Amino acid sequence: MTAPAAAPDPILEVRDLTVSLPGGLDRANAVEGLGFDVHRRQIVCLVGESGSGKSVTAAAVMQLLPRRVLRVTGGTIRLEGRDLTAAGAAQMCRLRGNRMAMVFQEPLTALNPVMRIGTQIAEVLRIHRPDMAAAEVEARVLALMEDVRLPDPAALRRVYPHQISGGQRQRVMIAMALALEPALIIADEPTTALDVTTQAQILRLFRDLLTHHDSGVLLITHDFGVVADVADHVVVMRHGRMVESGPPGQVLTRPSHPYTRMLIDAVPRFRFRAAVPAAAAPALQVSNLQLTYRSRSFTGKKRETHALDDVSFTIDPGETLGIVGESGSGKTTLARCLLRFEMPDSGQIRFGGRDLAAASRRDLRDHRRRIQMVFQDPYKSLNPRRHVGQSLVEGPVHHGVPKREAAERAAGLLEMVGLGGDAMRRFPHEFSGGQRQRICIARALAMEPEIIVADEPVSALDVSVQAQVLELFEELRRRIGFSMLFITHDLRIASNICDRVGVMHRGRLVEIGRTEDIFRNPGHAYTRELLAAVPGGALGTAGER
């Protein structure tokens, strides 16, 4: 990676920045005493977990903090020498979009839904270069779209944001940011909402752009993989303060602060499990599952989406099968079919000697006890109005377990997932995300299921918490011995926890096999593409050594 050019004057100079929170919260400042520089043609990564103050810093630089809530109370922010904390509203309007621009996390909501994308890019020019001729604006928009490698700019500039893919939308945002060659581009988690392969392309785009644009980039991320891939300089934040900073080579390999080390260690790496001998009979056998969504589009054309296309696999007792793939590949639909939240069009789900795809309501009740699900979002998967104890006891009691026994079992399970017994009488909102996911796991285990279907169970959690929850899954499986279908978009996580893995793409299971075999010698082109896109190659893959 290139070292920053020895430019004497940084384009962005943040010194001793303090952003205060309103009173009554658990800390006084969202950001405290933060200082760093951004130079030309340099990518500075601001890394931290949620609540570390990294996004607040970005908003403070743009002077887009919610006015009555957050306030810069100390320090200076100099953009090309000008102090932004002292700038007036009119001056800020002249600078925003012109000398500094921003790319946001969620490109769908960040673009105006009722404005053509060409118009949105052109708006930046119209605001800051009002005397620019229309033809010139148009030419510049086309050049910019070309620059961020949007296909067919002439046609694409006339469409609306909802008509293009997530990656293309993010390219539009970047084109908008580049429009006036600003000194500084702030990118706030620009790839978090995107699929891995798209994420890799966008990151590559950022790197490439700096070879012929003169801007500096302040990139905010929670992902050390991203840092390893693109950063020239790293600033690690925690609870609003800088923990450490330096070139990535130093911070990533020889972190001086234990927190940084903990974060880096928590980043999932490829680490394969020892092979287990195949069992005599599978616990679950899925064959030729098919589910097609049909909708009539507004133009009258029939649209067919193959959510599941001829999906077949088995899970052995005690085995964990991973299903990996990008959004829209049909992973979640598969989970919903196994739980019979959704009815497959055809195919069989053989489980305990019965075909669940054809099971009656009565059979289904018994089936539902034996196959349990853990959902992605721990904030939404517990009834906010009920005690944790009620949520845990409800299922077993309904299947005939005496109340006392169910309560004892629940308390034992809470203990097992690392929560105290007093958790029974508390409400979900009193727990953190990681704790809630533990409760959800305990709720699933309370039914003594044979199979657990876990749909992206850790992707809503911070990395450090992620590692803990994964560890919990491992430990529970050793102690209790259930089979698991583990759905994830993160191949590194899959390698840690899955005995075998299946790769899904557009509703099809393109390949399935032992995790190590698949990831080391991928047979399908799509699998290779996924593997190449995994961020953080520079972090090393510990398990492979």
Added chain:
Amino acid sequence: MALASAPPPSPARRLLATGAGLARSRTLVIGGGLLLLLVLLSLCASWVTATDPLQIRPRARLRAPDWTYLFGTDSLGRDVFSRVLHGGQVSLMVGLLSAALAAAVGTAVGLLAGISRLVDAVVMRVVDGLMAIPSLLLAVAIVSLVGPNLLSIVSAIAIAEVPRVTRLVRGVVLTVREEPYVRAAEGLGIPTPLLLVRHILPSCIAPLVVQTTHMIAAAILAEAVLGFLGVGFPPELPTWGNILAEGRPVFQRAPWTIVFPGLFLGATVLAVNILGDGLRDRLDPRLARTVKATP
């Protein structure tokens, strides 16, 4: 194993919860207080004013408001103030009963529509049709066909509100049904009726309470309009609608016969509406988002 670290609070949201909480309770207190006062005035009408609302005084016709007759007298010399207070008893009852009836029927139908596709298809067509008919017209037609009495007036007003409640409840059921925690309970094998009562219905309560409050206000207004148009309760019964209707022919000579009862009625409805807004702000977490809006 160490516990997962607690996630930091979202500062903006927490601030809003505390800061705006005070402002919200202020609307609740204002609305509730005003309503309580007006309702008490009506309920204790016989103690507040000694005059008989029905007593005709040929020599005190169309008297302007003074200390004896606070709101003046009507064309028969009856005390308008006393009539307004006593009339409030009937009007408030109509408001409460209609809103309660509409809420009960609408919730039941909405829940059914939310869980059964077949019921939903039928119910939503009827709801669309009912909503296409102006509610006042429907109520007027029903009362005039069936004859004016408490039951017909309350039902006529309620029918117009039922579709709104049905839509509200159905909407909540359809959204909440997809929440992972409801899915999770379904996955535990909880049967549908229990699922509805235990996991879905509680989410309907807050919007229902708000809607019901606004329906009470609308129903009080509807009774007044029915009376004003001459299709309400029999004229001998003092209700706000009837009092206003009696003022019509003499309005040019004695404006107080309409202005005072009208303002009293308006104040009551206003209080109910403020109460409803206060409840909505307090109960509807969607408002928490508005803080983002301030530049």
Added chain:
Amino acid sequence: MGYLILKRIAAAVPVVLVVATIVFFLLRLSPGDPAMVLAGDMASPQDVAEIRARLGLDRPLPVQYATWLGEMARGNFGVSILSKQPVLDLIRARLEPTFVLAFCAIVLTVLLAVPLGAIAAWYHNSWIDRVVMAMSVAGFSIPAFVIGYLLILGFSMSLDLFPSQGYVSPFDDPLAAARHLVLPSLTLAVVFMALIARVTRSSVLDVLGEDFVRTARAKGNVERRVLWRHALPNAAIPIITVIGVGVALLISGVVVTESVFNIPGVGLLTIDAILARDYPIVQGLILFFALVFVGVNLLIDIIYVVVDPRIRY
């Protein structure tokens, strides 16, 4: 796009059918014989028999229903009991004042309530916001006829600025028509304005919280341009929807307003018909109003198809 519009039109048909069905059963709510109800109190036995035969009222209910639907579909809404004129002609004769009145009220609302709501949202939680919201709640709470009488008391009886009764067609005498229309349009518009101001405020507030508004600011838009160019076009969709739904409110308001100001429109016809128990007219009017409601909302649906790119593609 054409297909989409056709689809919207097709979706409106069942609504009309349901309304017709409701009106059909409405008449059977009356404890008496529907033929007697339709013929009126003074009808001769021959009249009753004629109606009974025409609508097949002596035959089973499904047959009655089919006959009735057929009559309605052919535009045969029956004959007024009192004037013996066809209901449709009576309604047609009264259309002009009502439409002029409603038009003025809608224009007033759009010109006043939408900007007020947007300003309230922009200055969220300030005194401007509070005043607009307070006026809106008050507008909801005070019955239209009380507002009408208050306006008469103030502007007609005390100040003698505007006439308090009657209607002059703007096609005959625009100036006199305008003077006659001021108070009734205001009266009719109050509830509607309260509703629209409220909805405008909340939908602008919602939109102002969206990410693309932040993007607009990050691009260097000045605040005024953020509001007009980015927020309002996106907030317009719920506002237009509510204007459509609010037509029902407007129709109820028309009945009351015309009755207060003695304007010979469809609303007054409704009240006269109800009080005279002239049920063929009442039936026809309910159907007519429902058709207007469905028509307006259909129009709005079609406007969406044209205006909102997310629906169009």
